[in-house]
Amino acid sequence: MLPPYQxxxxxxxxxxxxxxxxxxxxxxxxxxxxxxxxxTTWRAGNFYADPAIVPRELADLAAAGLPE
Structure with missing residues (x-):
């Protein structure tokens, strides 16, 4: 079983x-x-050198059904 982050x-x-x-x-x-x-918890717990990464990830996760 994969851990949640993965x-x-x-x-x-x-x-x-x-x-x-x-x-x-x-x-x-x-x-x-x-x-x-x-x-919200994904946004709060993820930081990248490129600030454009998190918004793209959030859009992908929203499309996959992760709730706000």
């Missing part, structure tokens, strides 16, 4: 590959493991 990263990758059903399934698995994970 599942979220996997969901982002699947969205970018256009595999939306699989991305939604990964988000559902993440929510089952960590019910409190949301777009």
């Amino acid at each position: 599942r979220v990263q996997h969901a982002i990758t699947l969205v970018r590959l256009g595999r939306m059903d699989e991305a939604r399934a990964e988000v559902a698995k993440v929510r089952a493991q960590e019910p409190g994970i949301t777009l």
Whole structure:
């Protein structure tokens, strides 16, 4: 079983590959493991040298069904 962080990263990758059903399934698995994970908690816990990365990830996760 993948840890929640890796599942979220996997969901982002699947969205970018256009595999939306699989991305939604990964988000559902993440929510089952960590019910409190949301777009807000992802935003608060991720920092990159390039500030444009987080908004793109959030858009991908929203498309995959991660709630605000």
